[in-house]
Amino acid sequence: MxxxxxxxxxxxxxxxxxxxxxxxxxxxxxxxxxxxxxxxxxxxxxxxxxxxxxxxxxxxxxxxxxxxxxxxxxxxxxxxxxxxxxxxxxxxxxxxxxxxxxxxxxxxxxxxxxxxxxxxxxxxxPMKMWENGGLKRINRYKINKSKKRGHITFLPSIFDRDFYSLETVGKINFLRKTGKIKHLLKVLKKRKFPSxxxxxxxxxxxxxxxxxxxxxxxxxxxxxxxxxxxxxxxxxxxxxxxxxxxxxxxxxxxxxxxxxxxxxxxxxxxxxxxxxxxxxxxxxxxxxxxxxxxxxxxxxxxxxxxxxxxxxxxx
CATH class of the missing domain: 3.90.550 (Spore Coat Polysaccharide Biosynthesis Protein SpsA; Chain A)
Known part of the structure; x- marks a missing residue:
């Protein structure tokens, strides 16, 4: 063997x-x-x-x-x-x-x-040991803000209720300022785990x-x-x-x-x-x-x- x-x-x-x-x-x-x-x-x-x-x-x-x-x-x-x-x-x-x-x-x-x-x-x-059962990992878009450990943000799509918040406005503004504007196109499509x-x-x-x-x-x-x-x-x-x-x-x-x-x-x-x-x-x-x-x-x-x-x- x-x-x-x-x-x-x-x-x-x-x-x-x-x-x-x-x-x-x-x-x-x-x-x-x-x-x-x-x-x-x-x-x-x-x-x-x-x-x-x-x-x-x-x-x-x-x-x-x-x-x-x-x-x-x-x-x-x-x-x-x-x-x-x-x-x-x-x-x-x-x-x-x-x-x-x-x-x-x-x-x-x-x-x-x-x-x-x-x-x-x-x-x-969802898993009890993970925050939010881990659902945010698979239902939101994870964007790297930099290469630093844990320096990330979660971006909801326009079909998610929490997209319409001041927090999302801040995230979008950060991505715009840091040249990560291409990621914003993702918000036009709802993120779903493969069926x-x-x-x-x-x-x-x-x-x-x-x-x-x-x-x-x-x-x-x-x-x-x-x-x-x-x-x-x-x-x-x-x-x-x-x-x-x-x-x-x-x-x-x-x-x-x-x-x-x-x-x-x-x-x-x-x-x-x-x-x-x-x-x-x-x-x-x-x-x-x-x-x-x-x-x-x-x-x-x-x-x-x-x-x-x-x-x-x-x-």
Whole structure:
């Protein structure tokens, strides 16, 4: 059985290298996407002669602005390239700030014994854990005011009651002043989630059998409007794949279980999710009873937590 790790990264080349080396086995391949806005050379340097590690280049690279469609496109690009070149049994999506909670043999055995299971959080929208159930994400046009994290605005269409407000006037004036006038044409059309599937949402990170990935690619190719629609969705990566799998599940009754990546959304300091430090080791140890991976870590903030995981969890 072969595992393809798709890794999306934008910083800390040393940490990405450590993650790949930790997961590297005869049965693994790695397809790594580095944010288009970041210099790629430092990430590639440790793997120049490693044929198991492929970096997406040129037109395969996408901009990773927070909450934007780039993460979805990057994931699709990696899926397509890996299918053409390797066609593994399992695709696992990680970020460059993830780390395993179980050793490689345990991970292999788990997927070997559960080859047909789709590990992805999938909740019907509206979702209780998201503001407004997440409906604003799919019923309003998300416009980037800049490339800064969270610097966005939601624009209703002329068919929505809240279009007719002073707030909307302010938003339109801002877009006009900042040269984003083209987005205003969108307000002439009511934004609706595509009628041929139902919206589902959940955590970004998943592990999927190759058959599911092939079906996802086929769906995207036969419904190009679906990808276009999500250009104006906030955090489309938390909805895009989940809704397709919901569609596939209705047709094929897939085996679906929760994501195997542990994330703590409790805000400690700074924007969530929690960045784990050495003091959080016991939490990670407990999480390892149910999860194979965790995020997020920052090698510049606390390297010792990764060392602790290596020495105590990943023997």
């Amino acid at each position: 072969n595992i393809c790790y798709i890794i999306l990264a934008h910083e800390n080349p040393q940490q990405v290298s450590r993650l790949v080396n930790r997961l590297n086995e005869p049965w693994t391949t790695f397809y790594i996407h580095i944010d288009k806005n970041v210099l790629m050379d430092p990430f590639e340097a440790p793997f120049l002669n490693n044929k198991k590690v492929t970096f997406l280049k040129s037109n395969y690279r996408e901009s990773g602005i927070w909450g934007d469609i780039g993460i979805v496109k990057a994931t699709l690009n990696a899926m397509r390239k890996c299918l053409r070149e390797n066609k593994p049994d399992i695709f696992i999506l990680l970020s460059g700030q993830d780390y395993p909670l179980k050793n490689n043999q345990f991970i292999y055995d788990h997927f070997y014994n559960n080859k047909d299971v789709n590990y992805i959080d999938k909740y019907p929208m 041929y599937l139902k919206p589902f949402g959940g955590s970004v990170y998943f592990a999927l059998p190759v058959e599911t990935v092939e079906n996802i690619i086929e769906f995207v190719d036969t419904h190009p409007d679906y990808l276009t629609y999500h250009h104006y969705t906030l955090s489309a990566d938390e909805i895009f794949f989940h809704s397709i799998i919901g569609y596939l599940n209705a047709k094929e009754n897939l085996k679906i279980e929760p994501s195997l990546t542990y994330v703590n959304w409790r805000k400690k300091n700074g924007p969530p999710p929690l960045t784990f430090e050495l003091e959080d080791y016991e939490e990670l140890k407990t999480a390892s009873n149910n999860f194979l991976f965790a995020r997020k870590f920052n090698i510049n903030l606390d390297k010792k937590i990764l060392d602790k995981c290596d020495n105590d969890l990943l023997k």
